[in-house]
Amino acid sequence: MRRTALALAAVVFSSLPLTAQSPGGSVVLVTGASSGIGRKIAEAMAAKGHFVYAGARKPDDLAALDKIPNVRGIKLDVTSASDIAAAVETVRRGGRGLTGLVNNAGVAILGALIEVEEKDLQFLFDVNVYGPYRVTKAFAPLLIESKGRVTTVGSISGILSGPLFGPYSMSKHAVEAYSDALAVEMARFGVKVSVIEPGNYKSEIGRNTMAQVEAAVARNPNSPFLPQMKNMVAAMGNYDNYPEPDAVADAAVHALFDPNPKMRYLVVPAARQAEVTIRKAIEELVQLNQSHPFSYDRDALVRMLDSALVRVK
Ligand SMILES: NC(=O)c1ccc[n+]([C@@H]2O[C@H](COP(=O)([O-])OP(=O)(O)OC[C@H]3O[C@@H](n4cnc5c(N)ncnc54)[C@H](OP(=O)(O)O)[C@@H]3O)[C@@H](O)[C@H]2O)c1
Known part of the structure; x- marks a missing residue:
């Protein structure tokens, strides 16, 4: 039933004329738009009149995104080649082109580097590093066609690194290198590239990471890092106390639409x-x-x- 309704919504949206859906004139894709920063970015861009393809994985999230004016949920797991190919096809068939891509989807894996499971590290890199690489590569022809923009949500952990944050910092450092090289390579096509480095903002990332940290604690009861890992479980519960990521959404809007986008957007809620x-x-x-x-x-x-x-x- 839900699938039928979604399919119907897709047909209705894709048959609407461009002007009815995108008075701001631009069409953007935001990955990981079901919650947190990605959801804010999708809302901010849509509120400015741009048409937003909002990537999500779960049917309920896609349905919720479809309810936002100027937003169309698009099924997109950034680790899935078939999802990415289908998303490219949907955007192509939509006929509106694509002027901006926000690589936002991300996860965190925390733990001591001499203890972290290799499969957890692979999962982390699959989403945070290979995700932007895959999605940008797949949408590059459309972005080159429009002389569009790409921005990737990195983190201050792309500059910082420290105990137990090693895995996450490794992935976000890779995003910095990725963005620097991509920016130079895409300049010849008129495509501008940037990276956003948020500090701590309210989102689901803490809750989403807690299970992994709890599993690591259970797996290593004699770990010399046990007290710090237990503190980390508590810290993951703090994300609800951080500010809403509106400033991160503003940075993404600047990165995609300002005539002079920055290469790096350090966006933090506190001077420290x-x-x-x-x-x-x-x-x-x-x-x-x-x-x-x-x-x-x-x-x-x-x-x-x-x-x-x-x-x-
Ligand atoms: N919040 C912060 O303080 C902070 C600080 C610095 C950087 N960041 C970065 O900001 C980005 C967004 O995170 P957030 O804080 O907003 O966390 P969040 O609320 O947990 O959002 C993460 C988003 O990524 C999606 N996602 C996870 N795995 C995915 C996959 N394989 N394919 C597609 N989507 C996937 C999630 O979708 P599901 O709902 O389907 O899981 C969700 O939409 C991440 O890159 C994160 O590293 C966050």
Whole structure:
């Protein structure tokens, strides 16, 4: 019954003229739009009059997304080649083209690197790293056709790393490298690429990660990391106390629609999160420069910083 209703909605939507559905004129795809940041991004883009293909996996989430004006739920598991191919086909048949892609779908796996299960690491990379790679690759012809935009939701964990966050940070560091290379490669086609690095915002990510951390605790009762892992279970319950991710949605809107999008969007709800992130980037620079034959002195480093500041203005 539900499937019939969804299929009917799909036919109705795809037969509507472009202007009726996208007064903002643009068509975007947001992956992982069932909850949290992705849902906010889909809502924000749709509220601005853009037509949003909102990726989700569960029928109930797709039905809920279909109820939002200017939004059409699209079944999209970013680890599924057949889902991705079908989504490309749906967007092509929709006939509206595609002007923007937000790679938002993501999961977290936490734990000590000498304990984390390889299959958990593979699952994490399959979603957080191979997901954006697969989806962007599949939609690249449409994005090149429209000289569109791609933004990927990374994290401050793409710059930071620390105990028990190793697996998640590894995946989000990969998103940084992915975005840097993609930006240069796509520039020749007029496609602009950016990466958004959120701090802590309210979403389902804590609840979604808790089961994995609890399973790791149960699996390793004698782990030297047990107290920290137990604290992590408690921390995962804190996500409801963080601010709503409206600022992350604003960054995604800027990344897709501003005439001068930034390469990186650091979006955090508290000064402390910005401070630790920037300090970490500076520390890494200093460590890279430390005592080797080609080290720069302080004045040369400051000149480099000054010229980088001029370039991003
Ligand atoms: N919240 C934060 O504080 C924070 C901070 C930095 C970065 N981030 C990043 O923000 C992004 C969104 O996370 P969130 O915090 O909004 O968490 P969330 O509420 O748990 O949302 C994650 C979304 O990703 C989807 N997803 C998971 N696996 C998927 C797959 N295989 N294929 C397609 N979709 C999949 C989920 O769909 P289902 O509902 O079907 O599972 C859900 O829609 C992630 O990339 C995350 O790493 C979040």
